[in-house]
Amino acid sequence: MSSGPYNYNYIFKYIIIGDMGVGKSCLLHQFTEKKFMANCPHTIGVEFGTRIIEVADKKIKLQIWDTAGQERFRAVTRSYYRGAAGALMVYDITRRSTYNHLSSWLTDTRNLTNPNTVIFLIGNKSDLESTREVTYEEAKQFADENGLMFAEASAMNGQNVEEAFLETARKIYQNIQEGRLDLNASESGVQHRPSQPGRTSLTSDTPNNKDQCSC
Amino acid sequence: MEELLSEVVPQQDLEKFEKKYHQELDQQSVSHRTQFEYAWCLVRSSYAPDIQKGILLLEDLMTRDADGKRDYIYYLAIGNARIKQYSLAMKFCKAFLQIEPNNQQVISLEQYVKDKLEKESLKGIAVAGGAALALGGLIGLGIALAKNRKTANKD
Numbered sequence: 170m171s172s173g174p175y176n177y178n179y180i181f182k183y184i185i186i187g188d189m190g191v192g193k194s195c196l197l198h199q200f201t202e203k204k205f206m207a208n209c210p211h212t213i214g215v216e217f218g219t220r221i222i223e224v225a226d227k228k229i230k231l232q233i234w235d236t237a238g239q240e241r242f243r244a245v246t247r248s249y250y251r252g253a254a255g256a257l258m259v260y261d262i263t264r265r266s267t268y269n270h271l272s273s274w275l276t277d278t279r280n281l282t283n284p285n286t287v288i289f290l291i292g293n294k295s296d297l298e299s300t301r302e303v304t305y306e307e308a309k310q311f312a313d314e315n316g317l318m319f320a321e322a323s324a325m326n327g328q329n330v331e332e333a334f335l336e337t338a339r340k341i342y343q344n345i346q347e348g349r350l351d352l353n354a355s356e357s358g359v360q361h362r363p364s365q366p367g368r369t370s371l372t373s374d375t376p377n378n379k380d381q382c383s384c
Numbered sequence: 385m386e387e388l389l390s391e392v393v394p395q396q397d398l399e400k401f402e403k404k405y406h407q408e409l410d411q412q413s414v415s416h417r418t419q420f421e422y423a424w425c426l427v428r429s430s431y432a433p434d435i436q437k438g439i440l441l442l443e444d445l446m447t448r449d450a451d452g453k454r455d456y457i458y459y460l461a462i463g464n465a466r467i468k469q470y471s472l473a474m475k476f477c478k479a480f481l482q483i484e485p486n487n488q489q490v491i492s493l494e495q496y497v498k499d500k501l502e503k504e505s506l507k508g509i510a511v512a513g514g515a516a517l518a519l520g521g522l523i524g525l526g527i528a529l530a531k532n533r534k535t536a537n538k539d
Contacts (some may be wrong), residue, residue, distance in 0.1 A: 198488075210487055213458045214424065217388045232387065241417055241452075245424050248397040 175362040177221050177228040181341055182358040183334075184249055186274050187259035188267040189238030192293040195324035196259065197235045200334050205325050212237040215249055222335060224342045231338065250281035254350075254358030255289065255337040262292045262321060265302040275315060283356050285349050287340045291333050292321040385496040389466050393428035401425045416449045420456070427463035439463045454480070458490060465497055470504065473497045 185193045194216055198206040201218045216235040221228055234253075236246040250256070256278050260267040271290070278288060290312045292303065305321060312319035318336060322329035341359065344350045350357045405422040408414040419441055426438030442456045442463065449456075461476035477494035480487065 206488065208486070210484060213455050213489060215388070216489055217385075219387070241420070241455075245397070245401070245421050248394050248425075251394065 177230040178362055179227060179229045179342075179345075180360040180362070181229055181231050181254045181338055182252055183231055183233040183255040183257060183337070184253045185233065185235045185257045185259060186246075186250075186278065187238060188261070188264075188270050188274075189240075191238065191259045191261040191264075191267050192324045193238060193257075193259050194235050196257070196291065196293060196322065196330055196333075197233055199324045199327055199330045201233075203327070205327075211239055214242055215246060220334075222338055224335070224338050227342070229338055229342070231334065247277060247281055250278065252356045252358045253282050253286055254341045255287045256282060257289050257291055257333060257337065258317070259291045259293050260303070260308075261294050262303045262308075263294050263297045263300040268292075268303045268308065271311065275317075283358075285344050286358065287318065287337050287344070288316075289318040289320075289333050289337045291329075292319075293324055295321040295328060296323040296325050385492055388493075389462065389496075391428065392430045393425045398425045398429060398434075416445060416452060419445055420452060424459060427459055427466060432467050435463050435467050454483070458493075461490070461493055461497075465493065465500075468500075470497050470500045474501065 185197060187193055189211060192209075194212050195206050195209050197216065197218045198204060198209070201220045212235060214237055218233045218235060219231060220233075221230050223229070234249045236242070236249055258271065258274050258278065260271055262268075275288070278286070290308065292305070292308050308321075309319055311317075318333075318340065320329045320333050320336075322333055324330060341350070345352065345359060350359055352359055352361045401418075401422045402425070405414060405418050408418050423438045423441035423445070426434045426441065429435055429438070439460060442460050445452060446456050446460075457476050457480045461473045461480065464470070464473035464476065474494070474497050477490055477497060480490045481494065484490070
């Protein structure tokens with residue numbers, strides 16, 4: 170990568186998980202492209218997306234790993250959980266089975282991430298009210314009991330999509346401010362990019378240089 | 385795309401799926417899934433020989449399991465792109481897009497590979513151009529030397 174100035178202060182790693190067909194890739198696409206991707210095929214393995222957002226005047230680069238929901242990918246996609254600062258756990262409000270499987274997704278997340286990983290539960294397809302199978306209230310209760318953030322969203326019309334990604338970032342940022350995250354540990358899922366060195370310095374614009382400090 | 389092609393499988397995962405594969409290999413009954421899981425980890429290794437091995441395992445799966453073809457072609461494209469075999473990667477992207485022309489994952493990979501191939505061919509032209517210049521220089525030098533000798537002979 171270039172050694173030029175970073176245009177962000179932090180990198181947060183996210184994962185998106187949940188049963189197949191709940192709309193994980195469509196949520197990611199809506200968030201990064203602000204468009205709805207119709208007839209989205211099943212993801213193969215993992216997909217990657219990125220976007221720079223702003224929280225408390227700090228620029229944060231979100232690196233988002235969107236995992237395939239099909240069972241045959243599940244064993245290997247677990248390796249993407251490690252070091253996630255945020256996890257978006259998605260179900261489909263029109264398919265109860267995808268809601269029933271949440272506890273298994275949650276177990277994986279808890280086992281494979283760190284205790285400070287922020288988990289945001291998303292009930293997707295909120296635009297399909299007429300075929301709803303999971304009520305808002307029961308999902309909210311599940312989220313509260315398990316200490317998860319929660320919103321219903323629609324990758325189709327964009328409702329609450331932005332909010333889910335941003336609120337997760339705000340919570341992670343709050344954890345950093347309160348000293349709950351060790352930024353030096355890779356499993357925190359957060360990398361800090363020191364804000365920009367002066368142009369006069371020829372040697373200090375690579376992040377590695379700070380390791381050469383003899384103090 | 386850069387991130388997808390540079391992320392590296394955690395060593396412990398590679399070892400885990402390698403072990404599972406070898407256990408099944410010992411019993412002479414390797415399931416498609418086990419072979420795919422191992423191959424998927426291998427093509428995400430930072431060592432080219434691992435990636436090559438992953439590619440071989442995926443090619444073998446292609447001949448044995450029609451159901452998973454989509455996954456195998458995609459990871460054959462990824463594996464080849466990771467070891468900079470861009471022409472091969474391109475071939476697999478094209479094969480995939482013939483079946484699923486609108487697949488965004490493969491369209492972005494194809495675009496990336498296309499850019500790399502174009503850059504390589506530009507580099508090729510630059511190298512050829514450089515060689516021509518060097519050759520021209522040599523000939524020029526030869527002529528100059530010959531002239532020098534002539535003038536020297538006159539003296």
